[in-house]
Amino acid sequence: MSAPGIEETRPPGPRRSRTEVGERGATVLSRKVLEKIAGQVVKDETFAGGSSGGFLGIGARGDLSARPRTEVELAGNVASLKVQVGLPYPVPLRQAADALRGRMSDRITELTGVEVRQVDVTVSWLMPDRSDDGRRRLQ
Amino acid sequence: MRQHPGTANRVWLAILGLVCLAAGIWALLLASGTLGPAEDPVLSGPPEAVTGPDYAPVAALAAGLLLGLLGLWWILAQIPRSLTAGPFRLQEDAARGITVCDPSVLAAAVQHETEHIPGVVGATALLRGSADEPDLTVKVTVNARADIRAVVDQIQGTVAPHLASALETPLHSLGIQIEASNKPGLAGSTVSSTGTVVY
Numbered sequence: 001m002s003a004p005g006i007e008e009t010r011p012p013g014p015r016r017s018r019t020e021v022g023e024r025g026a027t028v029l030s031r032k033v034l035e036k037i038a039g040q041v042v043k044d045e046t047f048a049g050g051s052s053g054g055f056l057g058i059g060a061r062g063d064l065s066a067r068p069r070t071e072v073e074l075a076g077n078v079a080s081l082k083v084q085v086g087l088p089y090p091v092p093l094r095q096a097a098d099a100l101r102g103r104m105s106d107r108i109t110e111l112t113g114v115e116v117r118q119v120d121v122t123v124s125w126l127m128p129d130r131s132d133d134g135r136r137r138l139q
Numbered sequence: 140m141r142q143h144p145g146t147a148n149r150v151w152l153a154i155l156g157l158v159c160l161a162a163g164i165w166a167l168l169l170a171s172g173t174l175g176p177a178e179d180p181v182l183s184g185p186p187e188a189v190t191g192p193d194y195a196p197v198a199a200l201a202a203g204l205l206l207g208l209l210g211l212w213w214i215l216a217q218i219p220r221s222l223t224a225g226p227f228r229l230q231e232d233a234a235r236g237i238t239v240c241d242p243s244v245l246a247a248a249v250q251h252e253t254e255h256i257p258g259v260v261g262a263t264a265l266l267r268g269s270a271d272e273p274d275l276t277v278k279v280t281v282n283a284r285a286d287i288r289a290v291v292d293q294i295q296g297t298v299a300p301h302l303a304s305a306l307e308t309p310l311h312s313l314g315i316q317i318e319a320s321n322k323p324g325l326a327g328s329t330v331s332s333t334g335t336v337v338y
Contacts, residue, residue, distance in 0.1 A: 081236075089248040090301035094229050097238040118233075123240035126248040126305070 029112055031072050038081055039067040041107045046100050048085035051124075062086040062125040079108070080118040089126035097121040144216040151213060227270035227306075242266035242273075245302060252298045253277055258285025260322045266302075272311040275302060280318045291315060 042048050043066065050068030054060030064086065071082040081104065087096050105116040168174045227245075230238040246264040253262035261280035268274040277298070281290060294315055303309050 090305045092307045093240060093305050094238065094307055097230060101236060118236040120236045121230075121238045123238070123244060126244055128248050128251045 029114070031074055034072045034074070034079060034108070034112060034114060035070045036067075037111055038070040038072060038083065038104060038108055041104055041111075042070070042083060042085060042100065043067040045107060046103055047091075048087055048096070048100055049127075050084075050086065062127055064088065064127060074114075077113070078115045078117050080120075081108075081116060082120045082122070084122045084124045086125040086127060087123055089128045093123060097123075143219055147213070147216055224267045224269070227273075229270050229306075240270075245305065248305075249275065249277065249298055249302055252301060253279060253294060256290050256293050256298075258282060258290060260320055268311055270306060271308055273302070273306055273308070274312045274314075275299065275310055276314040276316070278316040278318065280320045280322075282320055282322060287317060290317070 039050065043050065047064070048068060049062065049064030050066035051060040052063040052066040068083055068085045070084075073080040073082075083100075083104070085100065087093065100121060101119040104119050108114060108116050165174075224242045227240050227242055228237060229240060230236070243266075246266045249264040249266070250262050253259060253264065256279075258281050259279055260282050263278040265276045265278075266273055267276070277294060279290060279294070281287060295313070299310055299313050
């Protein structure tokens with residue numbers, strides 16, 4: 001039934017089983033990697049921020065474009081997170097924490113396959129709106 | 140904004156008053172002869188006999204030290220201290236996680252907003268109570284150019300509502316303490332220009 005000159009293609013074979021995939025190797029994520037992914041998600045995809053500058057944590061200042069400090073506790077494929085963030089002020093803190101928690105849970109599970117069960121949020125600084133301080137900013 | 144040891148003072152003064160009252164009653168009974176003949180000397184015998192057994196001086200020394208330490212503690216307790224609240228636990232859902240914010244973080248934001256009010260040269264904010272019933276006290280230093288009515292209005296109309304919206308609950312109480320100073324304003328060292336440059 002095929003057109004002349006065109007070789008009949010072989011039907012696709014059955015997909016390799018999971019066992020074969022397992023035999024080819026495994027991907028292991030370090031806890032530190034998860035912490036960095038979590039921090040990056042907060043930095044890139046939420047309105048929260050971390051701290052930048054300073055030396056050994058002394059003299060650090062709040063920076064909404066910095067990656068916040070995160071700690072991950074793993075139990076099998078389930079992670080509990082602790083994150084220290086700074087938020088703009090004034091925002092409803094409970095709603096902001098809920099949004100942050102939801103975003104972190106979804107994205108970390110999506111990116112790594114690790115189920116996020118708890119996210120403890122510590123608000124370590126608040127940045128008041130400084131639109132009237134006379135300084136120009138790059139947009 | 141400061142905590143004074145009023146309760147401790149009242150308790151200790153009551154205890155000292157009772158001790159003095161008991162000593163006075165004992166002296167009165169002694170003088171009236173109710174407790175015995177008044178002719179006997181108060182201290183009789185050699186000085187060694189007065190101190191009694193060997194452990195008596197040590198016990199007296201320990202009691203003196205104890206009283207000294209109590210006196211020192213009482214003096215140190217007279218130093219006024221700021222009464223701050225513990226960390227505000229905004230959410231305590233064990234399944235999803237907790238949310239914590241230190242009152243000093245919120246107070247710093249309040250302080251920053253207050254310092255940007257025209258005429259204000261300094262501000263100190265203190266947050267007490269709990270996350271559901273916050274008490275805010277703001278100490279504001281203004282200079283001669285300040286319109287105090289406008290400063291109070293702006294704290295009540297802008298600064299306090301911002302804090303209430305951040306905590307998602309109305310403030311339980313708001314205290315404003317205003318001081319005057321001759322210092323120039325701290326905020327407003329730069330201004331954005333909207334003028335047109337003509338070449």
